[in-house]
Amino acid sequence: MVALAVDDVRPNETVYHVKRGTEGTALAIRDFCLWYGAAKALHEVSLTVERGLVTALIGPSGCGKSTLLRSLNRMNDLIDGLRTSGTVEFDGRDIYDPRVDVIALRKRMGMVFQKPNPFPMSIFENVVYPLRVDGVRDRRILEETVERGLKSAALWDEVKDRLHESALGMSGGQQQRLCIARAIAGDPEVLLMDEPCSALDPIATAKIEELIDDLSGRYTIIIVTHNMQQAARVSDNTAFMYLGRLIEYGETEAIFTNPKLDQTRDYVTGRFG
């Protein structure tokens, strides 16, 4: 557990007033810095993510939201010349410890990307992909998973008759919900979502927001979004980032109605300069 009290001002001057969950902390990020080659993209970010709550990451484009999110399941490992410092503790273990099994870590964290990225396979195979990867063969388990996943992603009724058709024939919104179904099929503990609604129309967006609401409590969700209303609607805590720094991290309601910093207020009210 990290002892970060409300209004605790750290050396990097982040302002904290976080809403605590009932189940403790899922992720504790401490003094996390990240360099793409020589360029420092994250500056001493420290925050805790509460288990079972929805945490939103907001901030102007290029401020490092995706970078931070992708650091949590070590997706950034793929990038050449990447360097990090600081720690990210998940269940009390630093995931940047060289002994950590990255694959096992990713199995505990589902991820939904900004653009839907279904695999060129059937809808069914898309959903059970995490199970296939684990070598699950049992037809019954697979079918159960598909039904549960698609129902959770509010997609079941639309596709239950065409489970064995290619996933590439679906609409963008359906594809994104399919990706969500896929992300939760592996039964992860944390769900990382990077602007999941940016390519969707308002109706699909509403469905996904509903879905996030449903899933909160069961999963720890971290969502990156550019949509202030969305952040306000779905999240419990909101982190505001700017130029690679975490500026303010607190209860969503407070961030949007009564932020501690003028910078945050300017951003959430759209007067950002």
Added chain:
Amino acid sequence: MTSTSIDTARARPAAGTLARVRTTRLQAIGEPNLWALGGALAFGCVMVVGFLLLVLWNGVTTFWPRPVVVVTTTDGARLAGEPFRSEVYRPGPEVLATLDEATRRRIAAAGGLAGRDLYRTGNFDVYSEDFRWVSDYAVASTAMPSGLMFVERLEWGPFIGTIRGVTVDGRAMPELKDDPRALAAAHDVARARWRQIRHIERDLIGDVNHELEAERLNVRRVALRYGDGTPEHVAALARFAERETALQADYARLAADAQGLKETDGHTQITLAEIGGAEKTINLSAVVRMYPANDLGVAQKLGVYLSRWGEFVSDEPREANTEGGVLPAIFGTFVMTLLLVVVVAPFGVVTALYLREYARQGRLVSIVRISVNNLAGVPSIVYGVFGLGFFAYVLGGGIDSLFFPERLPNPTFGTGGILWAALTLALLTVPVVIVATEEALAAVPRSMREGSLACGASKWQTIRRIVLPRAMPGIMTGVILAMARGAGEVAPLMLVGVVKLAPDLPLDGYFPYFHLERSFMHLGFHIFDVGFQSRNSEAGKPMVFVTTLLLIGLVFAMNISAVVIRNRLKRKFAGSQF
């Protein structure tokens, strides 16, 4: 407010400070370049299409039966033959000296030029030539009389002339001469007998020889293993002697059978007379096909045509490859190309996978990549030399001394063969597959890999389940290109296993059925051999076109099937994104 500001902006150049009229130069439009590009494309297309049409036309028409023309020359000699081609030539002074005044004047009026026709007269055994030129001025008359037969024979090429008589089973049957149907029946019987003789001589006696050889090798093996004169060796020798006696008896029986059949066969003969009256009697079974050249209707012509094609694609060559079929060459080309694909596809894909997905992208990888690309530029004959030296002599020699010591000094794998040829061509074409695969891998969207990794898949699982299937159409393109290149390559093959005439196909009924060490025939080499290496290059010329057509057709068919498979795969990945 806004309108006024625009007005003032407009007014400024008029005031003279920025008085420049913007123009677009012709060069910038790029229209002339467009013409050049289009012209280059058209030129390329015309060349390719022209070439294909030439091959197609010559290849398709070669087997169509032509009429036989009887030419009476001014000196009273007569000649019968198929008109083959015509040309204009310049008769030499010594030729002109032999001509009469009127003809000479006519030639002089035509600028010293005269026309002449080439006739395929056949009857090589009588005339000692197959073709004869006849100058236009020497022709008194031409005719296409009925009753002239075009007879294709097993030996000596075609015979053109009339049927004088037929003997069936020792009895003269002159009535068959005018009864094509009965003659055809007698011919079929004779041909069936001939095939029977061939079956005995080739297959049955071949079996006996094969078994005898196997027994002999077995004795050698025992001798090598236990040493000469050891009890095992003595026992093996005894067994061999016993088997040999039995096999010799089999052989003698079969040979007697064949001899008997041959004697019977010798009693069924046909007597042919060429246009000058010289007669020739041959066994009816030695006639492959005969038809009255000037009396055929279109349907019958078509029959002859199809039967010639049938023979061409399903029979073995004869007469130094200028006649008969090319089945062994088709088969050799096909099997070698398949082997090539089987080797080159996995090898190229694995290499590209390592280069693209696993190797650290640094200077070393760049050097390897450039080297691989440059490999494609090495002259193919160099690969042939390498294939012979490394695959056949080093690898094959090693295999021989390890696994087939009893056959030495006769090489088994230690000489050119279909496996080494396929490996050599695989080496030659692997850069194509590597480059195409690398590109296909690089084109797999990053989002898809990330999606898979985020699901907890390992790198290998991601490659296996997402990247490779997705890259498959691109990989297939590379394999298709490699296949097309490999199927048409001849130069290196001449060093590593292609022969003019292969006694056995690489696939037969003897264990292990698939004989990778055997030398083989290849359509490409066949073209070279028939067209430029045979006694009778004039007769070989049409065969060159037919074989070329066949080779193009084969490569085309293989490519089309690969393209169909690829497009199936592609369709799987093509979906609407939104």
